[in-house]
Amino acid sequence: MTKPVSMTVEAGLAAEQALLAAVCAGEQEYGLLFWQPNDQALVMPRRLSRLPAFQTASQVSADAGWPVLLRETGGEPVPQSNATVNIALVYAPPRSEGDQNRIETGYLRLCQPICDLLIELGGDASVGEIDGAFCDGRYNVNLNGRKMVGTAQRWRQSGGRPVGLVHGALLLDNDREELIAAVNRFNEVCGLQQRVRADSHIALHEAFAAPDAISRLDTLYRQMLASFLPV
Amino acid sequence: MIHTLTMPKWGLSMTEGRIDVWLKQPGDRVEKGEEVLDVETDKISSSVEAPFSGVLRRVLALSDETLPVGALLGIVVEGEATEAEIDAVIERFNAGFVSSAAEAEASGPTAQKAEIGGRLLRYLDLGEGGTPLVLVHGFGGDLNNWLFNQPALATERRVIALDLPGHGESGKHLQSADAQELSQAVLALLDHLKLDRVHLAGHSMGGLVSLTVAAQAPERVASLTLIASAGLGPDINGDYLQGFADATNRNALKPQLTQLFSDPALVTRQMLEDMLKFKRLEGVDQALRQLNQQLFEGGRQTIDLRGGVGRQPSLVIWGSDDAIIPATHAEGLPAQVEILPGQGHMVQLEAAERVNQLVNTFLKSLP
Numbered sequence A: 001m002t003k004p005v006s007m008t009v010e011a012g013l014a015a016e017q018a019l020l021a022a023v024c025a026g027e028q029e030y031g032l033l034f035w036q037p038n039d040q041a042l043v044m045p046r047r048l049s050r051l052p053a054f055q056t057a058s059q060v061s062a063d064a065g066w067p068v069l070l071r072e073t074g075g076e077p078v079p080q081s082n083a084t085v086n087i088a089l090v091y092a093p094p095r096s097e098g099d100q101n102r103i104e105t106g107y108l109r110l111c112q113p114i115c116d117l118l119i120e121l122g123g124d125a126s127v128g129e130i131d132g133a134f135c136d137g138r139y140n141v142n143l144n145g146r147k148m149v150g151t152a153q154r155w156r157q158s159g160g161r162p163v164g165l166v167h168g169a170l171l172l173d174n175d176r177e178e179l180i181a182a183v184n185r186f187n188e189v190c191g192l193q194q195r196v197r198a199d200s201h202i203a204l205h206e207a208f209a210a211p212d213a214i215s216r217l218d219t220l221y222r223q224m225l226a227s228f229l230p231v
Numbered sequence B: 001m002i003h004t005l006t007m008p009k010w011g012l013s014m015t016e017g018r019i020d021v022w023l024k025q026p027g028d029r030v031e032k033g034e035e036v037l038d039v040e041t042d043k044i045s046s047s048v049e050a051p052f053s054g055v056l057r058r059v060l061a062l063s064d065e066t067l068p069v070g071a072l073l074g075i076v077v078e079g080e081a082t083e084a085e086i087d088a089v090i091e092r093f094n095a096g097f098v099s100s101a102a103e104a105e106a107s108g109p110t111a112q113k114a115e116i117g118g119r120l121l122r123y124l125d126l127g128e129g130g131t132p133l134v135l136v137h138g139f140g141g142d143l144n145n146w147l148f149n150q151p152a153l154a155t156e157r158r159v160i161a162l163d164l165p166g167h168g169e170s171g172k173h174l175q176s177a178d179a180q181e182l183s184q185a186v187l188a189l190l191d192h193l194k195l196d197r198v199h200l201a202g203h204s205m206g207g208l209v210s211l212t213v214a215a216q217a218p219e220r221v222a223s224l225t226l227i228a229s230a231g232l233g234p235d236i237n238g239d240y241l242q243g244f245a246d247a248t249n250r251n252a253l254k255p256q257l258t259q260l261f262s263d264p265a266l267v268t269r270q271m272l273e274d275m276l277k278f279k280r281l282e283g284v285d286q287a288l289r290q291l292n293q294q295l296f297e298g299g300r301q302t303i304d305l306r307g308g309v310g311r312q313p314s315l316v317i318w319g320s321d322d323a324i325i326p327a328t329h330a331e332g333l334p335a336q337v338e339i340l341p342g343q344g345h346m347v348q349l350e351a352a353e354r355v356n357q358l359v360n361t362f363l364k365s366l367p
Helices: A009-024 A046-050 A054-063 A102-121 A176-190 A213-226 B083-096 B100-107 B179-192 B205-216 B238-246 B250-258 B269-279 B284-295 B352-364
Strands: A005-007 A030-037 A041-045 A068-071 A078-080 A084-091 A125-127 A141-143 A146-158 A161-171 B002-006 B016-022 B035-041 B044-049 B054-059 B066-068 B072-077 B112-116 B119-126 B133-136 B159-162 B198-203 B221-227 B314-319 B336-340
Touching: A005 A009, A009 A030, A009 A041, A009 A068, A009 A084, A009 A146, A009 A161, A030 A213, A041 A046, A041 A176, A046 A054, A046 A068, A046 B016, A054 A068, A054 A176, A078 A084, A078 A176, A084 A102, A084 A213, A102 A125, A102 A141, A102 A146, A102 A161, A102 A213, B002 B083, B035 B072, B054 B083, B072 B083, B112 B179, B119 B179, B133 B179, B133 B205, B159 B179, B179 B205, B198 B205, B205 B221, B205 B284, B221 B352, B238 B250, B238 B284, B250 B269, B269 B284, B314 B352, B336 B352
Parallel strands: A005 A030, A041 A068, A146 B044, B133 B159, B133 B198, B198 B221, B221 B314, B314 B336
Antiparallel strands: A030 A084, A041 A078, A084 A161, A125 A141, A141 A146, A146 A161, B002 B072, B016 B035, B016 B066, B035 B044, B054 B072, B112 B119, B119 B159
16 A cells, blocks of 8 residues: 655755656656655745845744745745645657646646545535635635645656656644734745635545545556556 | 757646756857757746757856746857857747737637636627627537637627537536526626627537527627527437436537537547546536436427527528427428528538528628
């Protein structure tokens, strides 16, 4: 049974970048990694580090037990803890696909297996924005109308071909109140407008026991990758 | 040789990007394919690579600056170039540069969204002059169902296509989810656009909606064009409606969509992906189920508006091989009836040229 690899948030982010580098270098055809933090941190895009109050907000966050880490993908602050499982999908699209739908297709490839899993479990799966969710976006995966998975992408060029890291942060266990507090605390001190709400989110285990969820996702992703890559 | 480095376009929905960080500085050597800077767009971060080798001589966009696709980011020089020569290239580029958003605006209107009658409605407004024509799509469709019709019809007059509530990019929440609610949305759009009187063309459920508008506000409807219309008889392919509403993946959806066309090859992978993407949006599933229950309960059409046909000049178009609503519903109607041999339910897409010709001729014949 596939289990997510347990590691620190910093090590997890580094492992994702290493996976991206390995596919870029041609060392492997694709990468698929499930990892679960054994510590906690507030992870955000590099651009936020240029805000005037960033240092102060980072200190306040760290003092509250949420050290700040910077990541390579866009978006907003995202809390990472043992309650979350990260999915990193790395691949180079076949040249035949062209470039115009690369981003949309990337999100579809990440979201479709999760939606399929939720439907198998008997849930109401959808993709779209959810008001009041942290790091909200058009490609959240939602369960019963609440955000369960946040998504982002990082693309690099490798010998003229694009290689993408498509990332999903899946809320597994109900730690919503604490996660929300961490985001709102940072946003407030940093002078960011956004305030997020616990009731905009849902954890997978709140709705389903789903002990084999990660194993099933692993299978679904590998089937999906096999449909368009020479794996 | 002076090369320009511009904001790339990574996806259909990308119109602008924000500079994150320059990985190279002015004076640095860059090799073809090497990463020069990082750009972010909502939740995507990507490196921009040098399409050529040379020296990065100018950086023209700063960190955190947001620029449209195609905008000038930097200058890479292969060999020698004076500062004056570089200045001239930049000046020429900026003088000729029109952002894709501005280009789209110049080349014609894009779909607009407005808060109308208490809900968000999306509509596309093309052409000008004459009594306007309003196009109303069917169950599970959107304004793109008129992709091959609207531009051709708009050469003669103003033509407006909308996304009905619960569909496309309009608001998804429905209350009564009946023909009245949908027709009220059409009338609210007419009010918003200050249109007193229009021609209506409806496809499938959109025909039923058009008939309902004509019943509710006959003085505002100059003519009716009903294409494979609902509301003209009891029969409907209930298995299709249920199957379409239930389908959650490509394998389940494909056999449903192929029933819409006489040529199943027209159901492309992209069409399936787009439809699944739509069906997964918040509120869509509920809206489709509500409409199905209200309008087509038990696999039968619950509303008969045959008596409304003919009060305004009416054109009825049907594909002879329609597998969703039988063409026999066109029999005996007080209207100009055109049955197109070998065509299926999406006749306005499959036989677009013929349908456009019929509609244009019909509308021109009216006083």
